[in-house]
Amino acid sequence: MNLTLSIWRQKGANDKGKMVDYKVTDISEHMSFLEMMDVLNEQLINKGEEPVAFDHDCREGICGMCSMYINGEAHGPDRGVTTCQLHMRMFKDGDTITIEPFRAAAFPVIKDLVVDRTSFERIQQSGGFISVNTSGNTQDGNAIPIPKKDADDAMDAATCIGCGACVATCKNSSAMLFVGAKVSQYALLPQGRVEATERVQNMVAQMDLEGFGNCTNTGACEIECPKGISLENIARMNSEFMKASLKG
Ligand code: SF4
Ligand code: FES
Numbered sequence: 188m189n190l191t192l193s194i195w196r197q198k199g200a201n202d203k204g205k206m207v208d209y210k211v212t213d214i215s216e217h218m219s220f221l222e223m224m225d226v227l228n229e230q231l232i233n234k235g236e237e238p239v240a241f242d243h244d245c246r247e248g249i250c251g252m253c254s255m256y257i258n259g260e261a262h263g264p265d266r267g268v269t270t271c272q273l274h275m276r277m278f279k280d281g282d283t284i285t286i287e288p289f290r291a292a293a294f295p296v297i298k299d300l301v302v303d304r305t306s307f308e309r310i311q312q313s314g315g316f317i318s319v320n321t322s323g324n325t326q327d328g329n330a331i332p333i334p335k336k337d338a339d340d341a342m343d344a345a346t347c348i349g350c351g352a353c354v355a356t357c358k359n360s361s362a363m364l365f366v367g368a369k370v371s372q373y374a375l376l377p378q379g380r381v382e383a384t385e386r387v388q389n390m391v392a393q394m395d396l397e398g399f400g401n402c403t404n405t406g407a408c409e410i411e412c413p414k415g416i417s418l419e420n421i422a423r424m425n426s427e428f429m430k431a432s433l434k435g
Pocket of ligand 2: 251
């Protein structure tokens with residue numbers, strides 16, 4: 188396949204940035220999107236030009252680093268995949284593909300397609316954990332019976348990889364799908380109930396502090412989420428937040 192890539196180039200956080208067109212040739216339909224970007228960067232390096240900066244780590248849908256907005260969709264046109272899992276067979280020979288960073292005030296661009304998502308880390312640090320006594324007297328996890336449905340729902344919530352596609356997709360740049368998943372993961376398990384009140388209050392407060400918008404129940408986040416995180420998690424977070432507020 189021969190393609191035209193229209194890519195956001197931005198030298199640094201304070202640079203204005205602009206879209207720049209590049210041609211790539213002989214792209215195999217079996218390549219992943221990031222492999223195609225590697226081909227482009229090799230061409231740029233060979234020409235003495237600056238390669239396109241983009242984030243990636245695992246390249247297998249686990250780390251959540253590969254945040255690209257492709258043809259107006261977070262992680263591109265396929266469903267249930269991250270950018271690194273997106274295959275070039277989703278595109279046609281001669282296509283022009285637009286590639287932008289995830290855009291949100293709380294995800295400022297560092298360079299080209301790389302954005303700063305440490306706001307997610309600060310939300311996690313504010314409550315996305317359980318405090319376990321590791322003195323040697325810790326109760327074995329298997330000794331606590333948990334209803335199958337709760338265990339399954341907690342596991343589903345735990346599959347959130349913190350990629351930020353939900354934020355990039357949302358017209359309000361809301362992080363509620365992400366925070367809802369993190370709150371639910373613990374709220375559904377007895378181990379997480381101990382700190383449930385402070386957790387939801389602190390995580391929601393940090394989310395607001397970081398400048399994420401509110402949820403208006405559009406549902407775009409659920410559609411673009413590569414891990415199929417359900418809107419139910421937002422409802423659960425809202426109910427946890429209400430319960431915590433009533434406790435004072
Ligand atoms: S909820 Fe989905 S889209 Fe949002 S950060 Fe988690 S995995 Fe990514
Ligand atoms: S590079 Fe890790 S999820 Fe894409």
